[in-house]
Amino acid sequence: MADNYLKLVNSGFTKELAKSLGLPRPSILRRYRRGQPLVPGPVVVLGAGSAAHELTETLLGWGLDVRRHAGGSEKLGALILALDAVEAPGDISSIALETGAALRSLAPGGRVVTISRPADATDAPARSAARQGVTGLLRSLGRELRGGATANGILLAEGIRADAPSATAALHFLLSGRSAYVDGQFLTIESARGELPADWDQPLSGKVAVVTGAARGIGAAIARTLHRDGATIVAVDVPQAGDALAKVANEVEGTALQLDVTRHDAGQIILDHARQRHGHLDIVIHNAGITRDKLLANMDAARWDSVMAVNLESQLRMNEAFLAAELPGLRIVSLASTSGIAGNRGQTNYAASKAGVMGMVVATASAMAERDGGINAVAPGFIETEMTAKIPVATRTVGRMLMPSLMQGGQPLDVAEAIGFLASDAAGGINGQTLRVCGQSLVGA
Known part of the structure; x- marks a missing residue:
């Protein structure tokens, strides 16, 4: 149950008092409200490979402002990192560093979402290392974000596309205000099963x-x-x-x-x-x-x-x-x-x-x-x-x-x-x- 603490440290003279006393100042989280935008600004998709293209098409289909490169002074609603094609640790570097440069532009309540594939015992060691490395990157990044922003990941099993129904639904959930207190977590899409709702605001209609x-x-x-x-x-x-x-x-x-x-x-x-x-x-x-x-x-x-x-x-x-x-x-x-x-x-x-x-x-x-x-x-x-x-x-x-x-x-x-x-x-x-x-x-x- 929310108490008055959040309000006190985020408004008026009590905000400045909390700052001077060094008290924790949690942000008011962006939670779901019917009719609100899915994200509080443009979405930047970083990375190459098939997932980057599939994600871009999905986001455009939702009517979002989608960009392939960060830049400018405008606040960003989300950063999506397409890391499904990494084969070696070095493949993560450029996307990680580009993400770091863009974080200062992430809006309060913004989202960072990685799209990758789980490490597997049958992988070559370099590929397994790179895929597991995404986990450490994402969870550590989540601890660095402020302003109520969160970072979460979607893991695609082999053969599952980034635009599979449950991958699409997981992305929608993680970008939205519904995931306000989910941070540093991964959802694994294990199959192509799933049926997207006719209305994202009423996904359980008839149940x-x-x-x-x-x-x-x-x-x-x-x-x-x-x-x-x-x-x-x-x-x-x-x-x-x-x-x-x-x-x-x-x-x-x-x-x-x-x-x-x-x-x-x-x-x-x-x-x-x-x-x-x-x-x-x-x-x-x-x-x-x-x-x-x-x-x-x-x-x-x-x-x-x-x-x-x-x-x-x-x-x-x-x-x-x-x-x-x-x-x-x-x-x-x-x-x-x-x-x-x-x-x-x-x-x-x-x-x-x-x-x-x-x-x-x-x-x-x-x-x-x-x-x-x-x-x-x-x-x-x-x-x-x-x-x-x-x-x-x-x-x-x-x-x-x-x-x-x-x-x-x-x-x-x-x-x-x-x-x-x-x-x-x-x-x-x-x-x-x-x-x-x-x-x-x-x-x-």
Whole structure:
């Protein structure tokens, strides 16, 4: 949840005071609003090869001002680096240096996006080194940007063109305000599957989406965002959250389902509800989760087992039911956490469950692909919710100082935007992956 700190350090005399005291001054991030330009200025495409041409044609098709060289005093909305054809480390140099010269012209909230191919064990050593080098370049560059600008990458599997549907959709997402808190991350396009939306503002039109843990926080933000994007929502939460759940369901003009997801028949109950009330089921968002923090030396079975039951085992059982139902084109997105990637003191149970979610996603991807569907995960970092708003301002300020580029926590909306993208048909070529939404920081749960 946003607080007043951002406003205070970005306006009036408090802005100058913050500068004089050396306080972190995070920028107000450029987030999506219907009708706003995709990027805040012209787009420069750097590099040669087939991807540069394909990207230029795609961007021109969106009505953007596209240029092949940086220069002049005009602020740029985005820099796109076509690095798909690199064969040796030296191939990166000219584009990297040209990018560096253009960075001073990048507008606040601008974007840098690399297009490259993943390193492979069968590559020649020089090619593998160059391709892996793009990763280090991109992630380090993301830590140098200011003004709310971000840097992210798209990895094209062999044989995938830069204008494949999911590559196009990933580029649109990363350039837009929807990716405000995604920084230093890569999306791999593994296949040519995917179908671009007729309306980029309503990419989920006609879809029925289930959101678990929807009564508050990130879950409520997911329900609102998917509804905004055109989906019909089934909001799910425990009976104890009934009033809050009904409020969210009414707000998004969907239906509420009071259900404990740890029930062994939860998946079938969700299926029956969606079919009976809405005719079909297209999207499942596994958001329900709990924490029961304790140092492992003091951990008891109740804390450990309850976290595993809600955060991981319930998803495994529900996915079995959804796979058995042979739902064509079903897309599943699970909530992981940066705690499951880097660990977090006092969260061995939580980190184990969230790392387990990522393992589940990888192992389930092929079965989903056989049904023309897909499964991915989103791993939030420090997201500012009602709970984190209770942390003293000084403590939150120190925490923000540990975040090297954006210098702030994310909002529940930021997580919801990433989920909305991965839940769309346009992301059909993205499967079995985990996307971090953390401002390139591993702080938080």
